[in-house]
Amino acid sequence: MTNTALTKILIFDSGVGGLSILQALQETLPDCEYIYASDNEAFPYGTKSAEFLITRVQRALQVLIEKTQPHIVVVACNTASTLVLPHIRRHFTIPIVGVVPAIKPAAQQSKSKVIGLLGTPGTVTRGYTKGLIEEFASDCEVVSVGSSELVILAEQALRGVSPPQTVLRSLLKPLFDKRQLDTIVLACTHFPLVKKQLIDAFPRRVNWIDSGEAIARRVSSLLDSQPPTTTQKKTTSNTAIFTMQSADLDCLQYILKKFYLKRLEYIQV
């Protein structure tokens, strides 16, 4: 698989968060065809049980893979990836790339060795995430904040409603109160979409780390291709697929077009 123009990549998330991963992918691999799938019927994932998510994500991917026949699947959701990757990798034969909290680079880059972990309630309490902390950040103090409210605020932001600064400040307070903290891991793909607003609500300079570029590098190496030197995005159309029709998707059309997601489809899971 070396011809990126012929490569079809399926990006999967509960909502619009995976667009932050799509953005990184389109910058690195502009010639690939992208299918963006949102399981908006089961959104949000961050508050759902492990049993529910394992069954749901496997079923959704089954339908999506059968329908779209991608070469690679990117599970662009920390909440799902930290839980379902072993199950779905056993079940499907195509390469699956998961998005998990960028704890390793955060621990490497932090000078104070106090780092913040901002994810969903599911992600920050997972055994998988605790394992990442033990393995890569055992010399760090990790302050975790799990918030589904921030996920919903990011969804609204992409529909044109800015998150109130006061709400963001109170969500970030446990991290702000740790005076030595110098690095924050955005461990939910929704959060880079409101990174500017988060920086504005956090009046101290810290290093914000997300997984976008690392995932683009990983996919790129899987495709065994050199990242192109141009950052120009391709202009042919990609497809967005949702698991539920909903009037509020109209508010997303502008943003979907920015990612060349010009076709809109629905599937039943």
Ligand code: DGL
């Ligand atoms: N975007 C997802 C993540 O990276 C989850 C958001 C949600 O549905 O709770 O964790």
